[in-house]
Amino acid sequence: MIKFPVKPVVKWAGGKTKILNQLSKYFPREYFNYHEPFMGGGAVFFYLFEEIRNKNAKAYLSDSIEEIINLYRVIRDDVERLITISKKHIYDQKYYYNIRSQDTAELDDIQRASRTLYLNKTCFNGLYRVNSKGQFNVSFGDYTDPVIVNEEALRNASRTFQQAELYAGDFEIVMKNARAGDFVYFDPPYVPLSPTSNFTGYTSGAFGFADHRRLREVFSALQERGCYVMLSNSNTEFVRDLYRGCNIKTINAIRAINSDASKRGSIKELVVLSYPDHKCQFGHPHLQFNLRSGGIKSCL
Template sequence: MAAPGRSSRGDVRSFIKWAGGKTRYAAQLVAAAPPFTGRYWEPFMGSAAVFFELSPAKAVLSDANPELVACFQAVAAQPEAVMARLDAMANTPENFALVRRQNPAELDAVERAARVIYLNKTAFRGLWRVNRRGLFNTPYGAYDRPYYRRETLLEASRALAEVDVRLCDFADALREAEAGDWVFLDPPYLPEGGFADFKRYTSGQFRNDDHERLAAAMHAASARGVLLTMTNSDTDATRAIYAGFRTTRMATRRDINLRAAARASFDLVLTNY
């Protein structure tokens, strides 16, 4: 029998990887999840690794990145069409440059989703990075690997079938969450230096005042009985901005860091339970 708040879908994984995503730690985070009776929320969706690990019965996934949201929506609705489109996309520097220049507004839903997955699998380290005009600018990664695994994408599509996937600001999600819901938050981290400072996966940046805004929204949701978990960098600034929440440290790796010695680190896990 599934645990409270969870379905019985079994082992499901994300079909993409995302810089800062929690694929490696999803099982650990789910194991430490609070008992909850309402909906599961993930306002910084990314690869939605914790969602797929948890397999909640009711969920709302959201993000401020319109391409990511459009991709998840299309995978949920038209997985076969997305895979067929990917099969027609060559993994070459020339085609990568062509796809990177495409205007998503000129693509249909399937083409738009395939573009996200293709760039995620072929760009350098899978990094989704855009400039201030919203144009994707990560270089080609020259990786010889499949764009997708059929069963993984189909299982993900089934898991997403009844999920509310939205384009919205985190504050809107936190404002709507109710007592008994569990919200897992994995925002762009407060700066530690180097690659850890990356935060441009939309045309705007996630700045310190956004963290202040997030902390205020979390406190307001907590006062209503919403259960909260957030991961962030282990810094004095994080502890100061998010004062009032319980903190524990989680050993992690920074695979996006080019220096192997700099990859080992710790994250903070902040909760109100």
């Protein structure tokens, strides 16, 4: 079977590329299909692709950001036309704001995908943020000759998406297809560490505490179904309490975006597992876990 390098085709604030070496040891050793309801840049999916392909398994990928899912569908179904159209873009501030101001309702799917790709590659820090009307409003980014069209990366991504189902919508869509023995990875907008670090407004409706509690219920339902469930989130008391009784790990991540430059750099994040260590890629079955009594069903 021919191997080819696969990596994210968009920049993504909070993407997992730089911490895959830490996350990967907690992936389950064995699983059937793969589900990622907060697709974003898809670093974990691309990392797992060869394994998914070798299993002849399927990936179910979704996100609430319709423009990102549309981009991935176009990459899957018509990557060559996307490449051709996107090569016409130029890195220029005035041009950027003209493209940003376009009404997506007047564009076809390929034009929308090309617009999303361009904005992602040239906006500030690869952020995805919209206003109350759902309009993308991230400012122009200051770069030196940014690569807007990476043909090899786009074509390789197109090959990976042939084995994927792509959905735009709420994370609860995972309940439709997840079965016992499947691996589900949740990477939601993080619970803010402080009022000034709230970056949950990716869509016009921010992902709030009620959504995190709803996600916890889905996490538990998937566990009861027999899925291997893994979740990333911030190292906060709220998250630790919400997932008390689960197998919680602490990892080091790099936080590049913060209004306070002194707070950028290494930071602790949590990885929550519904399964014990001996089910992980590199398990330590001798470790003991504390079970939660009452409330939401315990993980372990």
